[in-house]
Amino acid sequence: MSKYAFFPGCVSRGGCPELYPAAMQVCRRLGIELEEMVGASCTGAGVLQEKNQFLGDVLNARTFAMAEWMGLPIMTICSTCQGVMSQANKRLTDDPEYLARVNAELAEEYLEYKGTTVVKHLLWIIIEDIGVETLKTHVRNPLTHLKVAPFYGCYILRPSNALGFKDYPGRETSLEELIEAIGGEVVNFSGKSRCCGFPILTINEANSVAMVGKHTSEAADMGADAMVTPCPLCHLNLDGYQPKAMAQSQRKTNLPILHLPQLMGLAMGLDPDELGLQKHIISTGDLVSKAVPA
Amino acid sequence: MDLAVKVRRYDPEAKEPIPYWSEYKVEVDEYTTVLDTLINIREDIDGTLSLRCSCRSAICGSCSMRVNGHAQLACKTRVSEIAPDGGSVTIEPMGNMEVIKDLVVDMTPFWDKVKAVDPWLQPEGPEPEGEYLAPNEDMLHLAGVMGCILCGACVSDCTVLEVDSNFLGPAALAKAYRFVADPRDSQEKPRLDSLRQYSGIWDCTRCMECVQVCPKGVAPMDRIMVMRDLAMNAGFDKEIGARHTDAFVELVSHSGRLDELKLPVKTVGMFNIRAMQSFAPVGLRALVRGKMPPIFHKMLPNVENVRRIFRKLEPKK
Numbered sequence: 004m005s006k007y008a009f010f011p012g013c014v015s016r017g018g019c020p021e022l023y024p025a026a027m028q029v030c031r032r033l034g035i036e037l038e039e040m041v042g043a044s045c046t047g048a049g050v051l052q053e054k055n056q057f058l059g060d061v062l063n064a065r066t067f068a069m070a071e072w073m074g075l076p077i078m079t080i081c082s083t084c085q086g087v088m089s090q091a092n093k094r095l096t097d098d099p100e101y102l103a104r105v106n107a108e109l110a111e112e113y114l115e116y117k118g119t120t121v122v123k124h125l126l127w128i129i130i131e132d133i134g135v136e137t138l139k140t141h142v143r144n145p146l147t148h149l150k151v152a153p154f155y156g157c158y159i160l161r162p163s164n165a166l167g168f169k170d171y172p173g174r175e176t177s178l179e180e181l182i183e184a185i186g187g188e189v190v191n192f193s194g195k196s197r198c199c200g201f202p203i204l205t206i207n208e209a210n211s212v213a214m215v216g217k218h219t220s221e222a223a224d225m226g227a228d229a230m231v232t233p234c235p236l237c238h239l240n241l242d243g244y245q246p247k248a249m250a251q252s253q254r255k256t257n258l259p260i261l262h263l264p265q266l267m268g269l270a271m272g273l274d275p276d277e278l279g280l281q282k283h284i285i286s287t288g289d290l291v292s293k294a295v296p297a
Numbered sequence: 298m299d300l301a302v303k304v305r306r307y308d309p310e311a312k313e314p315i316p317y318w319s320e321y322k323v324e325v326d327e328y329t330t331v332l333d334t335l336i337n338i339r340e341d342i343d344g345t346l347s348l349r350c351s352c353r354s355a356i357c358g359s360c361s362m363r364v365n366g367h368a369q370l371a372c373k374t375r376v377s378e379i380a381p382d383g384g385s386v387t388i389e390p391m392g393n394m395e396v397i398k399d400l401v402v403d404m405t406p407f408w409d410k411v412k413a414v415d416p417w418l419q420p421e422g423p424e425p426e427g428e429y430l431a432p433n434e435d436m437l438h439l440a441g442v443m444g445c446i447l448c449g450a451c452v453s454d455c456t457v458l459e460v461d462s463n464f465l466g467p468a469a470l471a472k473a474y475r476f477v478a479d480p481r482d483s484q485e486k487p488r489l490d491s492l493r494q495y496s497g498i499w500d501c502t503r504c505m506e507c508v509q510v511c512p513k514g515v516a517p518m519d520r521i522m523v524m525r526d527l528a529m530n531a532g533f534d535k536e537i538g539a540r541h542t543d544a545f546v547e548l549v550s551h552s553g554r555l556d557e558l559k560l561p562v563k564t565v566g567m568f569n570i571r572a573m574q575s576f577a578p579v580g581l582r583a584l585v586r587g588k589m590p591p592i593f594h595k596m597l598p599n600v601e602n603v604r605r606i607f608r609k610l611e612p613k614k
Contacts, residue, residue: 013554013555013557014555014557016590016591017555017556017557017590017591018557018583018588018589018590019588020587020588020589020590020591021588041597041598042597042598042599042602043597044549044553044554044597044603045549045553045554045555047549048545048555049503050541050542050545050546051542051545051546051549052522053522053525053526053542054525054526054529054542054543054546054611055526055546055610055611057610058606058607058610058611061606061610062603062606065602065603065606108606108609108610111602111605112602157503157504157505157506158505160509161504161505161506161508161509162505162508162509163509193366197456197459197504197506198456198457198502198504198506200460200502202502202503202504203457203499203500203501203502205537205541205560205561205564205565206499206500206537206538206541207461207499207500208575209461210457210460210461210464210500210502211502213460213461214456214459214460214502217459217460243579243582243583243588244579246578246579246582247578247579281586281587282586282587282588283586283588284579284582284583284586284588
C-alpha cells in the first residue's frame with residue numbers, strides 16, 4: 004500500500020467538484036492511501052507569485068513542512084498545483100540560505116522545512132509508484148473503442164528542470180502511456196502540450212477562448228472522442244468555455260473534457276454518475292455510451 | 298550512426314506553392330549538430346534547401362528553428378542528444394512567423410515589436426564626461442536578460458501569438474524589461490504605462506514555453522511577471538490583470554484558499570454589467586449541471602497562521 008499526504012487544491016472542491024470524489028474512488032481502487040492535508044493553503048497558482056514570490060514560497064514551504072511532519076510524500080491532482088509547488092521546492096532546496104530565510108517566517112507556527120518533501124501528481128504516482136502493469140489489473144472495462152486526446156497543462160511540463168524530467172524522462176509522455184494502459188487509442192495532436200488559456204480568461208477572454216477553440220478543434224478533427232487532462236483549470240476552460248469557442252469559430256466540436264481520474268474510473272468500471280460525468284458543460288452522454296457496454 | 302531527417306519545405310516560386318516534407322538519410326556522429334546536418338544536406342544532397350545561419354557558435358541567433366516540435370538553435374543542438382539511438386529528427390521553420398522559403402522566416406514583425414519598446418537607454422540629466430555609471434550589484438540582475446541574442450525561439454513557441462499576432466511577445470517584453478529595470482534609465486514609469494496596455498504585459502498567459510525554449514536562459518516570462526508587479530507598484534493597478542492579481546491575493550489572504558465564486562466578481566467589479574452579462578451564460582450552465590463552487594466558502598481550519606504570514610509579507614496598502 005502506498006500512502007501520501009493528499010493536497011486536493013482549491014479547484015477540486017470548488018469549480019470542479021466532480022474531481023475530488025473521482026480521484027478518491029480511483030485511489031481507493033488502486034490501494035493508494037491518502038491522508039488529507041486539511042491545513043495546507045493555496046499554492047498561489049502562479050498568480051500570487053507575480054506579486055510576491057517569497058510569500059508564495061513561504062506558503063508552499065509551510066505545506067512541505069507539514070508533509071515532512073506527517074512523514075509522507077505529497078500527492079496533487081492538479082497540474083498547476085504540481086508545477087507551482089515543484090518550482091517552489093526547487094528554489095527552496097537549491098539554496099540553503101534562502102530556505103533559512105523562508106523557515107524564519109514559519110518559526111512562529113513551530114514549523115521548519117528541512118527540504119525532503121517529494122511532491123507528485125497522481126499521474127506520476129500511477130506511472131512511477133503504482134506501475135502500469137498494476138493499473139492494468141484494475142481495468143474492468145478497457146476503453147478500446149475510445150480515441151483520447153491528452154492535454155497536460157503547462158505547469159506539469161514546464162519548466163522541465165523544476166519537474167524532475169531529467170530523472171524521470173517518461174513524465175513527458177506519461178499521459179499517453181496511461182491512456183494506452185487502460186485500452187484507449189491516443190490522439191497525438193500538437194496542442195497537447197500547449198496552453199488552455201485559463202490564466203488570461205478574465206484578462207483577455209477572446210484570446211483565451213481562441214485557445215480553447217484551437218485545441219478542441221484540432222483534437223476533434225483528428226477523430227478524438229474525448230480529451231483528458233490532469234489539470235482542473237484546463238478542464239474549466241476547455242469544457243466551460245467550449246460553447247463560446249464553438250460560437251466564435253463556427254465549428255461544432257462538442258468534445259467531452261475528462262479529468263484524469265474520471266477516464267481511469269470509466270476503465271475501472273466505476274459508475275459514471277459517481278465519477279461526476281453528468282456535471283460537465285459539454286455532455287459526456289455519447290462518450291459514456293461508447294465507453295461503457297450496455 | 299544513420300539518421301532520417303524530415304524537413305518541412307516551402308517554395309514560394311513553385312507552380313503550386315504549398316508546404317511539403319523532404320526526407321534525407323544522413324550519417325552523423327556524437328558531435329554532429331542539427332546545423333551541421335542541414336549544411337551537409339544542402340552541400341551534398343539537395344542544394345535547394347534554404348536556411349539561415351552564421352556563427353555556428355550560439356552567438357548570432359540566426360539558426361532558430363523547430364526541432365522535434367520545439368524551437369531551438371540548430372547550432373547548439375546535437376543530434377545525439379535528441380535522437381540518441383539514431384532514428385529520425387523532424388525540422389520545421391519557427392512558428393508564429395511567415396515562412397519565406399523552407400526554414401527561412403520573415404522576422405520583420407519580430408523586429409518591429411522589439412523597436413516598439415524603445416530598446417535604448419534613456420537617461421536624464423546632463424551627459425557625463427565618461428560612461429553612465431551604475432553600481433555593479435544594481436546591474437547583476439540584468440545579466441540574464443542581456444544575454445538575449447534575439448534569435449526568436451521564444452516568439453516561435455509563444456502560445457498567445459498563436460491566437461493573437463498583436464501581442465508584443467516574449468522577446469520584445471524581455472527587451473523592455475532590460476531597460477525598465479536598468480538603474481540608469483529615467484523612463485521606467487512611462488515605459489510601464491505603455492507596456493501595461495492592451496497586447497502588453499497582462500496578455501501573457503504564463504505558459505512558460507518561452508522560459509523552456511530560450512537557449513540563453515533569458516526567461517522572458519519571469520521578466521514579464523516582474524514588470525506586472527513593477528507596474529502595479531507604480532500605480533497602474535486599475536488594469537483588469539492587476540485587479541485579478543490583487544483580488545486573488547486578497548481572497549487567499551483572507552481564507553487561506555481561493556474563493557472561486559468571488560474571484561471573477563472582485564476582478565471585474567460587481568457593477569460591471571457588461572462583464573457580468575458575459576459570465577452569466579457560463580455560470581448558468583455550470584449551475585444547471587451542479588458544477589459550482591460552494592456558496593459558503595470554507596476557511597482553512599488554522600487560517601490565522603496564513604493571515605499572519607500575509608500581514609507580515611504583503612501588508613495591505
